[in-house]
Amino acid sequence: MGTASAMPISDRNPSAQMFNANGRLFLIDCGEGTQKQMRKCHFSFVKLEAIFISHIHGDHLFGLFGLLNSMAMYGRIAPLDIYGPQALGGVLNFYKSYFGAEDQYEIRFHALQSRGLELVHTSKYLTVSAFPLRHKIDCYGFRFDETVTERHRRENPAYVAKSYAYCSDTAPFDELPEYVKGVTCLYHEATYMNDMADKAANRFHSTAAQAAECALRAGAGKLIVGHYSSRINDIGALLAECKEVFPDTFAASDCDVFEF
Ligand SMILES: [Zn+2]
Ligand SMILES: [Zn+2]
Numbered sequence: 001m002g003t004a005s006a007m008p009i010s011d012r013n014p015s016a017q018m019f020n021a022n023g024r025l026f027l028i029d030c031g032e033g034t035q036k037q038m039r040k041c042h043f044s045f046v047k048l049e050a051i052f053i054s055h056i057h058g059d060h061l062f063g064l065f066g067l068l069n070s071m072a073m074y075g076r077i078a079p080l081d082i083y084g085p086q087a088l089g090g091v092l093n094f095y096k097s098y099f100g101a102e103d104q105y106e107i108r109f110h111a112l113q114s115r116g117l118e119l120v121h122t123s124k125y126l127t128v129s130a131f132p133l134r135h136k137i138d139c140y141g142f143r144f145d146e147t148v149t150e151r152h153r154r155e156n157p158a159y160v161a162k163s164y165a166y167c168s169d170t171a172p173f174d175e176l177p178e179y180v181k182g183v184t185c186l187y188h189e190a191t192y193m194n195d196m197a198d199k200a201a202n203r204f205h206s207t208a209a210q211a212a213e214c215a216l217r218a219g220a221g222k223l224i225v226g227h228y229s230s231r232i233n234d235i236g237a238l239l240a241e242c243k244e245v246f247p248d249t250f251a252a253s254d255c256d257v258f259e260f
Contacts, residue, residue: 001017003229004227008061013078015168018041019164022124022125023047026065029053029166030063030064033063045076046078050080050083052140053082053083054133057169075104076104077104077105080106084112087138089109114129115134133168135170141170143163162184163184178218180214184222185221185222187224190242193207209241211223211242
């Protein structure tokens with residue numbers, strides 16, 4: 001729902017994705033404008049099962065207060081699990097004390113401290129694991145793994161579970177391809193292109209080629225990139241840089257839908 005970095009631009013919002021597993025909705029990051037994007041993409045405000053926040057940079061959570069407030073106005077009563085770095089706890093307490101004192105649903109905050117791949121959420125059809133990223137501040141990626149059911153096995157004994165991983169924001173590092181090993185589909189930030197590799201390194205971000213390198217080393221099925229710097233004018237050129245390393249790459253635009 002959002003493919004910009006840092007701040008909204010005319011045709012791109014900051015980071016937010018909806019992962020839909022058989023109708024169960026999981027929001028990953030919640031940049032400014034997420035509520036409006038959810039409406040545009042026809043996602044329910046009340047059916048959200050959990051929210052995963054990668055880190056406490058505004059382009060990944062400035063939309064959270066509005067969304068929490070709207071869920072209360074829609075009469076949500078089901079508890080809401082929110083996962084994120086320790087510091088998110090303070091942000092949620094601020095919301096609760098100034099805006100959410102009368103909300104009828106409970107926010108269950110889970111502080112992440114994973115040093116490696118760690119199971120954090122179990123749902124009916126999947127598990128979610130968190131893993132550390134390398135950014136200026138405490139930051140986490142998320143991996144969604146489908147649970148293989150009896151029905152899967154009955155219909156196809158060789159059934160291979162599908163999986164998705166979300167990596168934003170991060171500089172490249174050796175363990176990352178291990179955390180996302182073999183995923184069906186990988187999302188990886190690609191804030192800059194090669195000509196701005198220095199800037200990427202200084203700001204703990206990745207270039208398009210580095211995102212593709214991660215997908216290649218992980219043996220991912222497909223790669224989706226986003227979180228583009230507002231200085232990238234030609235997304236086609238950025239995509240070409242990825243495809244040189246990892247051909248099965250898609251450069252996401254806001255409200256794109258990927259099914260797998
Ligand atoms: Zn960001
Ligand atoms: Zn950031």
